[in-house]
Amino acid sequence: MPVPKIRKRYAIPIGLLLAGVVGWFGVPWLVDLPEGLGGVDASPVLLDRHGEALHHLTLPDFTRSSPVDLESIPVELIDCTIAAEDKRFFDHGGIDLLATARAGRDWLRRGEAVSGASTITQQLVKLSSPPQPRTIRTKIHEALVARRLEMSLEKDRILESYLNRLDYGRLRLGPVEAARFYFQKPVAQLSLGECALLAGLPQAPSRLNPLEHPDRALRRREVVLDRLAAGGKYDESRISAARSEPLRLRPLAEEPVAPWLPEMVGGNVRTTLDANLQRGIETIVAEELEPLRDSNLRHIAVVVIDNPSGGILALVSSGDWNDPRGGRINGALAPRSPGSALKPFTYLMSFQNGRHPGSIIADIPTRFRTRQGLDAPENFDRSFQGPVTIRHALACSLNVPAMRELNRLGGSPPLSRLLAKLGVAIAPEADAGLGLTIGGAPVRLIDLTNAYATLARGGSHASVVLDPDREVEWERVFGETEAWLVADILADPTARAPAFGRGGPMELPFPCAAKTGTSSDFRDNWCLGFTARFTVGVWAGNFDNTPLKGLSGVAGAGPVFQRTMRALHEAREPEWPDRPAELVEVRIDPRSGKAVGPGAKHSVLEWVPQGAEPEPAAAADYDGAGRLYLDSSYAEWLESDFNRRRDEFAPRPELPVESPLRILAPRPGAVYVLDPELPNGGRLHLATNLPGLVEWSCETLELRDGDPEPAVLLKSGRHVLRATDPRSGETREIEIVVEEG
Numbered sequence: 004m005p006v007p008k009i010r011k012r013y014a015i016p017i018g019l020l021l022a023g024v025v026g027w028f029g030v031p032w033l034v035d036l037p038e039g040l041g042g043v044d045a046s047p048v049l050l051d052r053h054g055e056a057l058h059h060l061t062l063p064d065f066t067r068s069s070p071v072d073l074e075s076i077p078v079e080l081i082d083c084t085i086a087a088e089d090k091r092f093f094d095h096g097g098i099d100l101l102a103t104a105r106a107g108r109d110w111l112r113r114g115e116a117v118s119g120a121s122t123i124t125q126q127l128v129k130l131s132s133p134p135q136p137r138t139i140r141t142k143i144h145e146a147l148v149a150r151r152l153e154m155s156l157e158k159d160r161i162l163e164s165y166l167n168r169l170d171y172g173r174l175r176l177g178p179v180e181a182a183r184f185y186f187q188k189p190v191a192q193l194s195l196g197e198c199a200l201l202a203g204l205p206q207a208p209s210r211l212n213p214l215e216h217p218d219r220a221l222r223r224r225e226v227v228l229d230r231l232a233a234g235g236k237y238d239e240s241r242i243s244a245a246r247s248e249p250l251r252l253r254p255l256a257e258e259p260v261a262p263w264l265p266e267m268v269g270g271n272v273r274t275t276l277d278a279n280l281q282r283g284i285e286t287i288v289a290e291e292l293e294p295l296r297d298s299n300l301r302h303i304a305v306v307v308i309d310n311p312s313g314g315i316l317a318l319v320s321s322g323d324w325n326d327p328r329g330g331r332i333n334g335a336l337a338p339r340s341p342g343s344a345l346k347p348f349t350y351l352m353s354f355q356n357g358r359h360p361g362s363i364i365a366d367i368p369t370r371f372r373t374r375q376g377l378d379a380p381e382n383f384d385r386s387f388q389g390p391v392t393i394r395h396a397l398a399c400s401l402n403v404p405a406m407r408e409l410n411r412l413g414g415s416p417p418l419s420r421l422l423a424k425l426g427v428a429i430a431p432e433a434d435a436g437l438g439l440t441i442g443g444a445p446v447r448l449i450d451l452t453n454a455y456a457t458l459a460r461g462g463s464h465a466s467v468v469l470d471p472d473r474e475v476e477w478e479r480v481f482g483e484t485e486a487w488l489v490a491d492i493l494a495d496p497t498a499r500a501p502a503f504g505r506g507g508p509m510e511l512p513f514p515c516a517a518k519t520g521t522s523s524d525f526r527d528n529w530c531l532g533f534t535a536r537f538t539v540g541v542w543a544g545n546f547d548n549t550p551l552k553g554l555s556g557v558a559g560a561g562p563v564f565q566r567t568m569r570a571l572h573e574a575r576e577p578e579w580p581d582r583p584a585e586l587v588e589v590r591i592d593p594r595s596g597k598a599v600g601p602g603a604k605h606s607v608l609e610w611v612p613q614g615a616e617p618e619p620a621a622a623a624d625y626d627g628a629g630r631l632y633l634d635s636s637y638a639e640w641l642e643s644d645f646n647r648r649r650d651e652f653a654p655r656p657e658l659p660v661e662s663p664l665r666i667l668a669p670r671p672g673a674v675y676v677l678d679p680e681l682p683n684g685g686r687l688h689l690a691t692n693l694p695g696l697v698e699w700s701c702e703t704l705e706l707r708d709g710d711p712e713p714a715v716l717l718k719s720g721r722h723v724l725r726a727t728d729p730r731s732g733e734t735r736e737i738e739i740v741v742e743e744g
Contacts (some may be wrong), residue, residue: 034147036155039131043070043167043177049264051278052314052471058259059183061174069179071190073163076178079195082237083202084166086230089123092162097124097153098146124149127165171201172208185213187253195241196248199227217250260285263320263333267469274469275314280307280570287566288322295559298552300528301326301545303563304334306452307571308538313456313465313475316537316571318449321546329546338430338445339527339542342520343400345451347458347489348421349409349440350397354485356412360394360492361589361609361617363596364404367640370667370690371406371437380406380441383502383521387645389637389652392593394609397489398498400519406437415439422446424480425454425464442522452531452540458516459533461486461580484583484612490516491610493532494579508561511568513577519557525550528559535578537571539564586610592620594631594651604629605651626653635730636662639695639711664728664735665692671737675717688714691726691735698727717741 046067049058059067073081085092121129128148135141152161171181181201182190193201203223204211213220225246232242260281268274288303305319320333353362366388371380382402388395396404409418415436419429427450429435435443449467457464461483465475492498493516496505503509509517509530517532528543528551541560544551551559590606592599597620599606611617625631632655633641640646641654668690669675677685686707691697694711703722704715715724719741727734 032151032154034144034151036148036151037128037132039133040127040152040164043068043164045070046180047269049268050273051276051281052274052316053278054273055278057261057274057276057278057281058264059180060265066170066174066176067180067184068167068176069183070167070177071179073159073166075191076163076166077191077193077198080178080190080193080198080202081162081166082234083195083198083227083231084169085123085162086234087202087206087227088126090230090234092123093158095122097122097149121145122149123165124152124161127161127168128152130165130168169205170208171204172212173214184255185252187255194245194248195237196224196245199231199245200224200250203227213250213252214254217252221250258324261318262324262331263318266333272470273472275309275312275316275471276318276469277316281317283570284317284319284567285322287563287570288319291563291566292322295543295554298554298559299545299549300543300551300554300559301328302330302332302334302543303560304337304448304542305563305567306335306449306540307567308452308456308467308540310456310459310533310536310538312471313453313468314471315449315467315469317567332546334542334544334546335449336447337546338447339544340442340444340522341446341451341529342442342522342527343402343405344518344520344529344531345418345422345440345442345446346397346400346405347493347518348425348454349405349412349418350393350492351458351481351485351489352412352417352421353393353408354488355481357615358393359609359611359615359617360392360488361591361593361596361607361611362393363390363594364393364396364408365389365636365640366391366396366401366404367637368643368645368694369403369407370694371410380438387640387643389640389646389648390594390631390633392596392609394492394495394498395501395593397492398495399502402441405440409437409440421480422454424478425457426450426466427454442520442527448529448540448542451529452538455516455518455531455533455540456538457481458486458490459535459538459580483580484585487580487583487586488610490533490580491582493518503557508557508565511565513572514579515568515577517564519561521554525552525554528554530557530560530564532564532568534568534572535580536575537568539567539571541567582610585613587613587616589616591617592631595620595624597624628653635696636693662692664697664726664733666724666726666735666737667691669724669737669739672739674740674742676742677717677719685717686714687717688712689724689726693728696728696730698729700725700727719743 044062046062046069047060048056051057061067125145128145167177170176173184175181175184178201179190182188182193186197200213200220203226210216211220211223228242228245231237260278261276284305284307288305292300292303303319303322305317306315307317309316318335320335321330323330368387380402383400387403391401391404409415418439422429427446429444453467457480462479462481463477464480465477468475494514496510499509509519515532515534517530520529526544526548529541531540541564543559588608589598589611590601591597591609592603592605593607594605596617598617599620630651630653633652634655638654641652669687688709689699689712691712697712699706699713701715701722701724703720704718706713706715721738721740723736723738725734725736
């Protein structure tokens with residue numbers, strides 16, 4: 004039976020219609036959506052303790068992105084973007100057939116693309132897909148994916164995903180990062196003119212960059228506003244106001260607060276830092292560095308610890324991040340010589356071993372044996388004060404008493420072990436010996452500051468933290484009593500005054516412990532201290548190790564320490580550790596450490612653990628003029644020019660020697676090899692713990708005069724050296740061996 008003519012007439016159109024329907028609604032399901040259409044990755048953000056952003060880090064491709072939902076983006080920016088990129092976005096199904104037809108017509112007429120026809124949906128497909136060559140095949144594939152996307156997602160979600168992926172230049176993706184970078188304001192606060200400016204940038208982010216090409220950016224803004232006006236949604240007055248807006252760019256500074264932070268923590272983490280405090284201390288450091296550059300000081304590092312939590316509240320790494328001479332070295336992590344800043348821990352061990360702040364130490368010329376030979380250390384002012392209390396020795400930072408006390412306690416090993424428990428690592432190769440207590444081994448500022456925080460907490464120690472969610476493990480390293488005694492000395496401006504005067508950088512209008520440190524070569528300059536709540540550590544110096552010009556810890560690090568402490572307590576009442584109940588106040592003679600009555604001419608009040616009160620002074624301790632008798636170990640000092648206290652002390656030779664005679668040099672059994680080039684076979688100096696008092700003799704070697712003890716002229720053979728204390732007759736002998744070279 005023949006087919007009716009009418010059915011033949013509609014067969015082709017119906018076939019084309021069916022093909023179109025299948026192509027429009029069916030074929031797109033044969034292609035896959037791009038894997039990159041998932042959620043937009045956000046750049047890691049480092050936050051302070053209050054949630055304020057400190058650093059917006061980059062993604063692996065070096066871009067910065069802060070995706071938000073569509074409801075958080077201003078309607079004006081959405082409208083400007085649609086006007087600039089795809090005015091029929093809400094009317095088409097992913098492919099703008101009118102725009103495509105127009106683009107095709109222009110291409111046929113001119114032989115090249117004159118206008119684009121990509122919709123926002125097609126652009127989203129391109130943005131979320133790996134780079135592809137721009138061919139007809141690629142365009143067809145993107146169109147099919149766009150159709151499937153339109154059938155899979157609502158328009159608002161497509162628009163949201165698109166806006167968050169847009170490149171606004173300077174590696175900033177999405178409107179939030181664009182608003183933050185170009186205007187330093189939240190995206191919700193953008194004006195219509197600013198929205199139009201940003202909406203025009205994705206067309207050519209580099210060519211239209213408003214920082215480098217403001218005229219081009221403004222011309223593009225005009226185009227966007229023209230298209231927005233043509234849409235009829237905005238009245239002419241708003242459009243006119245937007246056109247007249249001046250270009251007020253506030254590009255984001257490339258030097259964020261705490262520039263060292265990304266290297267110390269990972270991404271997307273709330274830190275213990277306080278952003279306002281961090282900015283304030285960075286300003287303090289910059290202001291204090293400037294006038295000290297003439298003293299060749301270029302770098303200052305600061306660490307501030309919240310004692311109850313162990314969290315780092317602020318940290319300055321160098322003071323000038325862009326200094327070509329090492330500004331990007333983190334001074335808080337760089338080992339440096341601490342000078343006298345370790346002395347408090349030597350005296351803390353003294354208090355653990357039965358001493359108290361009123362105990363007496365001899366500040367007299369003393370030789371100590373080291374691996375390099377005999378060493379005769381000096382105090383900072385190159386003088387010796389005779390008998391001094393621990394309070395005076397620590398507060399005035401005397402070197403010799405600290406080394407004598409460390410020697411009494413067993414040398415550097417026990418101090419190294421204590422410091423290790425406090426997280427202050429001493430490298431084995433440092434081998435500073437007794438010099439450890441005066442800065443003979445490098446330490447890190449962050450570690451030493453935390454050790455001082457342990458003093459503030461009464462001996463409770465934990466590692467410092469930058470992550471407030473990290474669990475802190477506390478350990479008691481020493482007792483509250485000895486910690487409080489050290490703190491009380493470090494916070495005593497009267498005890499400090501003889502060496503540092505009153506009213507300097509270490510003194511504050513509230514109780515505050517403070518201790519300085521200066522390396523012997525003036526390359527390192529420290530000031531550390533604490534209240535009950537906060538601990539502050541400051542280091543000043545140069546990372547290239549050039550010395551400072553005569554700057555001590557008081558003049559270099561001290562002002563930064565004081566200003567930081569004041570800033571910490573501007574809005575917080577200062578607190579001080581509670582005094583342990585076992586401490587009692589006794590009156591002592593600071594020359595002897597013995598207890599005296601209220602009417603004594605020389606007396607001070609001192610804190611002493613209950614049950615460890617000093618013995619009372621006796622009349623036999625003084626001569627008729629009230630001078631304190633000293634044993635023979637002080638004989639050299641009493642007669643020297645260093646003794647400026649002649650009205651306070653008198654020698655008492657008849658008293659028993661408090662320290663038994665010891666030969667310090669040479670060592671028993673030492674073997675010496677003669678150098679034939681030295682005249683008379685070489686000279687060997689002798690030394691005891693009673694310099695100037697001992698009589699030396701040797702039957703086989705010739706003695707020569709020396710100061711304060713003699714020397715012998717070496718020759719080959721075995722020799723016995725004899726030292727005798729003429730007051731008691733006590734004798735010590737040692738044997739040495741001398742070989743030919």
